[in-house]
Amino acid sequence: DTGVSQDPRHKITKRGQNVTFRCDPISEHNRLYWYRQTLGQGPEFLTYFQNEAQLEKSRLLSDRFSAERPKGSFSTLEIQRTEQGDSAMYLCASSVGTSGYNEQFFGPGTRLTVL
Amino acid sequence: GQQVMQIPQYQHVQEGEDFTTYCNSSTTLSNIQWYKQRPGGHPVFLIQLVKSGEVKKQKRLTFQFGEAKKNSSLHITATQTTDVGTYFCAGHNNTGNQFYFGTGTSLTVIP
Numbered sequence: 153d154t155g156v157s158q159d160p161r162h163k164i165t166k167r168g169q170n171v172t173f174r175c176d177p178i179s180e181h182n183r184l185y186w187y188r189q190t191l192g193q194g195p196e197f198l199t200y201f202q203n204e205a206q207l208e209k210s211r212l213l214s215d216r217f218s219a220e221r222p223k224g225s226f227s228t229l230e231i232q233r234t235e236q237g238d239s240a241m242y243l244c245a246s247s248v249g250t251s252g253y254n255e256q257f258f259g260p261g262t263r264l265t266v267l
Numbered sequence: 268g269q270q271v272m273q274i275p276q277y278q279h280v281q282e283g284e285d286f287t288t289y290c291n292s293s294t295t296l297s298n299i300q301w302y303k304q305r306p307g308g309h310p311v312f313l314i315q316l317v318k319s320g321e322v323k324k325q326k327r328l329t330f331q332f333g334e335a336k337k338n339s340s341l342h343i344t345a346t347q348t349t350d351v352g353t354y355f356c357a358g359h360n361n362t363g364n365q366f367y368f369g370t371g372t373s374l375t376v377i378p
Contacts, residue, residue: 154309154311185366187368192371193370193371194271194355194357194368194369194370194371195310195355195357195368196368197365197366197367197368200366207364208364208365210365243309243310245310252359252366253297253298253315253317253359255300255312255315256300256310256312256366257312258309258310258311259309260309261309
């Protein structure tokens with residue numbers, strides 16, 4: 153257990169529905185990252201926050217995806233109008249400091265299945 | 268776009284044999300981190316390299332960052348069954364805003 157928690161651990165939804173995931177990072181970690189990982193692939197960067205500011209968003213991320221970190225603590229990732237191609241493990245990670253040159257601690261992930 | 272490739276994709280070794288995975292980026296990286304992911308688990312940080320040509324060791328593991336900061340390697344000496352998992356390299360691009368994971372090398376150790 154790294155101290156990063158994610159909720160829910162599993163989500164099954166029907167195509168076209170909206171889903172929201174939550175990530176609670178390690179307390180006082182400034183940076184929070186979201187990744188998507190499909191079977192046999194490496195984690196794919198989606199976005200990251202420095203405190204409450206969203207500083208970068210992958211060009212691969214469609215407009216159906218949005219993330220927030222309103223108070224610089226927990227974060228949410230919402231996917232609107234889900235598609236079957238959104239099925240994946242969604243990983244959250246946090247790190248201390250502001251440079252990004254620090255160890256990332258990953259949560260257990262939320263596995264999304266879109267039927 | 269930025270690509271970080273690793274070879275081999277899969278490696279099966281007898282326990283006690285050595286193992287090496289190679290990481291190659293299409294562009295210069297500002298740093299390299301290595302992570303290990305056990306089956307069904309999440310990535311766990313192993314080490315970070317920042318300087319060109321840097322070499323670091325952790326017990327049986329040796330990590331190297333290339334002179335051009337576009338490639339890296341992880342070498343495990345005398346593998347053990349506990350080394351089983353997928354090894355990922357990862358690094359920031361030069362602007363430091365995006366973090367790219369490699370394609371991973373899945374290691375199987377046969378007892």
